[in-house]
Amino acid sequence: MSWLRALKETARSGLTVERRRLEPAIAARGALGLALVVGVSLALFGPAVAASSAFGAFQAAIATFQRSWHPRPTLALASGASLAVSTFLGYLTGAHAALFLALLLCWTFLAGLAWAAGPTAGVIASSNVAIMLVTVTLPTSVASAAGQAGMIFAGGVVQAALIVVLPVRRWGAQRDALADALADEADYARRLRHDPVAPFDPVPLMTARSAAAVTPRQARTRPAELHGARGLAERIRPVLASLADPAVGVPEEGPERARVRELLAATAEVLDAAAHAIRHGEPVTLPPSAPAALRTPATGPALKGPSRRAAGRLAALLGDVIETAEPRTETSESAGPESSGQGIRTRPTLLRRAPIVAAKVRAELRPDSPVLRHAVRVSAVTAAGYLLGTWLPFGHGYWAPMASVMVMRPDFSQTYARSVARFGGTLVGVALATAVVQSAHPGTYLSAALAVVCAFGMYLLMWTGYVAAQACVSAYVVFLLGMDGAGLTQTVRERVLLTLLGGVLAMLAYAAYPAWETPRLRGRLADWLASGGAYAAVVAARYADPAGPTSPDVREALLKARAARVAWQEAVARAAHEPVRHRGLSHAAVEQAGHALAEFGRVAMLMEAHLPERGAPALPAAATLAESLHRSTERGAKEVRERREPHWDDLRETVTAWSAEPPDHFLLHKGSVLLLESLEELTTALTESTRSRSRSHSRSRSR
Template sequence: MHWLRGMWAAARSGVRLQPHHLCAPRLVLRATAGLALAGFAGYWLFGLAAGVLAMFGGFMTGITTFQRSWRPDPVVPLVCALTMGATTFVGYLTSGSLPLFLTAAAVWTFLGGLCWSLGANSGPIALNNIVILLITVTLPNSFDHALGQAAFLTAGSLIQVVLVMFPPNERWQWHRTVLASALTAEADYARGLKDNNTVHFTPDSFLQAREADTLSPWQAAHQPAGLRGVRGPAEEIRPILASLADPAATGPDTDLSRRQARELLDTAATVLDAVAHAVRQGARVALPPDTAAALAHPQAATVPADPAPRAATHLRTLLHDLIEAANSPRPGRESTDPVRPPIPEQLRQAVRTLRGELRHDSPVLRHSLRSTVVVVAGYLIGHNLPLGHGYWVAMVAVLIMRPDFAQTYGRVASRFTGNLIGVTLASLTLALAHPNELVTGLLIIGCGGLVFLFMETGYAAVQAAGSTYCILGLGLAGESWSDAMPARFALTLLGGLLAMAAYALYPAWETSLLRERLAEWIEANLHYAAAVIHQYAEPAERTALRTRDAVVAARTARLAWEQALVRAADEPVRHRGLPPATAAAAGQAIKEAARITMLLEGNLPQSGTAPVPASSPLATALRQSAREAAESVRNNRAPTWEPVRQALADWNTPNPQEKALHHAGTLLSNALDDITTALDATALDTTAPDMQGTR
């Protein structure tokens, strides 16, 4: 029942469409124009076969232009074009011997599977190369022919690369969208704090904004003025909002102070929305008159309780900095955006990442091994079937497979549904209309444009248009639709079943990794708390930088945990020691610990102010507890926090600042105890087997 329920849920998710999520028409027209230009230029200069292959190169590279990338526009399609040309030639070099070709296909597929660990763009580009290797190896019959095939494919791809550099140019649109989304999320957070001062902030949007702000030197030199220096003040505003809204951080909860705090939160939300709109549109910030008046007269929004005035003043300063950064070509504060390292260092980092995936519990490694076996087995099966185009089984299987269960099984349903629709439409068109070469070419271009249009609508819609493209292309090459239609159905079904069987026999369950993800999240949050508290003991710029890095690490760990929870919920297996209720309770306790740390972050002492030496032992205790707690969670034990308790017990609090910090440390200790309470019942359940052995 678990498997049937999981497969049914994955299938429903796979065929679900989002009809309102269409790609920008101007970008679709540009990519379609590149497809048409590649096809007609190849046909006019070298004939039908060259036109079909050049158009296919333009089609595959055109798809990559719709993938979100923070690099300059031509980089991703250029990499795709050059690697596909090289792959075509490698396919020829190994095509004379079936064992040699299968070896090359296995190596290509294994490395391509590992590339999913390098980012959202690396996996699809590697997948394109595997498809090219499987398809084009059937085409050349001489060395010169192979060079020609590689040249035609590369030339068609390069046309898309060139077009990307001309209008409509959306070079910074993804950056604008992500940064504006982060600002909007922060504005919503400010409004939520008006009614609930314990509301939690979801950091996903700021993680994406930070990733988008990782610029190369060329990008940093050409970045639009309205994007420079905006994220830095926005990042600093978040903890100030939390500290201003919480009575424990800003003073007594009197009617006057709460009312003024809510007014200031509302002002911050309005400013953040206005800056988000300006960033998205590339315009200047336009504030409502009452908001501008509130910022121009600080005394009208001052909260009278200490340390509330400091928080309110700091917030107004940051809001002014935010507006200035969005309006001015030169931001008023130093940018904290990370810098992308040089290409040699990026390559070394990529190699280190790939090596890090070479471990038995890595989902990416297991995906690579699954894909490799499926490609070799699928090619051998298709090669020995009397249906022709033996590569189709392996190609369908590798296009379907993903590192997680839900996507793999969902794409099986999407692929077969889209294939059924597309093949039927193409076959009826060829059977009833009998189009000539020109009309067929135009229909192929139209189908390619539909693929581009549906890139964000759903995989089933993309497959419907893509299958129509393939059948029309085969018809243009001279293959009968009556032969292609049943063969494609059978081979697609076989490839889908092969992908499903591979995951069932060699799975990579995210459920079994939940304890590891939880341990990483707990450890990252305690290091974040230690970095913030240590900054009270050493209020210097270098400790502020360490705090910023700890914030990013904690956000990354939280995102990894939440993604793991979503994937595990779709898997047809039981919890094996971490029930959903326990996971939810532990997650809530960790979020509360992070919220308390954020309150402390919102009242950090400025560089050069008097330190609080008593906070240093607490920071050390938190670091020690981070390692011990992570190890306990990994070994299915409830964590203990003795070093933290001892540090708080030994703390003398002679002045109000130290008393406030000690009080926050006590609240943090209580949140840590809630983590122990949530995990204690699970730790006592020692009868639940570990799923690592059932893989």
């Protein structure tokens, strides 16, 4: 993709308004907390302290909107505390330009590294730097620095208290995550009716797994219907694929296929009903036709063999889903462990996560790390923006570094899209707010009220598009600083120019010191191949040593393969917007290789669906398949990383040997053949990509 096209695509995505569900009640609660903080601070301490405390309450409310499964009050307190520390240090060094610049460099670098802990930590850390740049310009003295920082933390405390006192849809995020997973599986069942080999998106189940982890305190109050259903959904997934796939089930046409379609339709209805019940905390209401369709018919076509066993297992699992999804009064402790047999998944508290986060940050301290490159990039740009903003004769030069630190992200597309969107939103917000201030001359309390209204608009619209959110944020800053007359002399033109300067610096920095995802696609593909091969090998090994369908090592291998697949998909999505040549992996090869490994994982999933029960007769031949799968995929992953053609000699030898004397299992031999075909398709994709690249080099040399 060329630079011009890349800029066009990212600009379009940044200016697009995303239509998502609004949360007016939660937005109103955040605005109420902000209004309480501003009103009390104005009455007791004056506009300067009120502005500081308002920033604390504003940032704490934004933190609670981030996608995190930690308790919302904890997020608000953590945000308020971190912002208080940032501004306190900023107050102490604000009078000394050299010290403040050193602090800004250090703090911004740490904020860049915070993205290693996840997007929530990255957003909070970046916002802390941006707000620190604003608050240190407020009238204050070193003696009152601790008091101002305390008021900022008090703003976070108020927001946390309101979340406890005025709860809005308790466990709503967890309910939505689990309901989305069940609804996605219902959609998967419907797609299998028309496409027996339809792909399965694991992201909703991964999100539900993250949401299922709770702290010990949360475990005491979690609704009983929120645990158990996810484990059942995980077990239903391979059963659905096995029931629909003609390679191991019924033919593609005929009366048995009609029966399978009927079962899949009924499954979708049951899962949708369970998802609705969990999302709204209501009893499960099943369509009358669904239970009847799931029962074995007295007349008509009857399934046989593996399909019959899959249908019976599916009916039993759906019955467990219905029972689990029913709202109950007991808490998690009285409800017992998860029906999946894995018990309650515990989540460490924020304090206990500190060593984990430190380990993740240390792992990113390497030259090729995108997070480290982002930290270096954002700290240099922020310092340059601060110096340029101070040097320019506009006053209040913090608009330039604040724009830079708020738009910069570790990847190219988000940085460029947010730069364009921030400039557009800031242009609208600053123009309107400054026009109101300079024409109407609102007093202190009216400016505070307008700031609260803008904050409410930000909370309400923050998930509908970055432009609308930035317009509200920019107007909020203007009105808040206008309470004490700060910045009233700065015109719209000056603020817009400084914001544009910050955005341009951010875009230039990414062009000069990039962290492209495109050259790393082969590594991501190799990771997916290695983890997918390990998953298939573990599944095959369980035929030689039966441990039942809920074997923990199979589950662990599946999770690793699923994470590697999602990492590959995210990398491909980011690379699609980068103005970089494919460097050995063309767009066609990316698509074909992804399809091949997805098919490889689907075959392994079919084999998982028919794992023998614990105590069943062992199949010694399966151990040979497991070993050959492990060796082949490990060697193949190494060859993919080294840009060599992967070979699957070990697996091919096993399949060839079985062609004369196949193992005594209906799926094992067929599964090994399908696995080898998928890997050979991967080799074809990578080989054609290498040849295409060689031809393009030859043409360029001939010219």
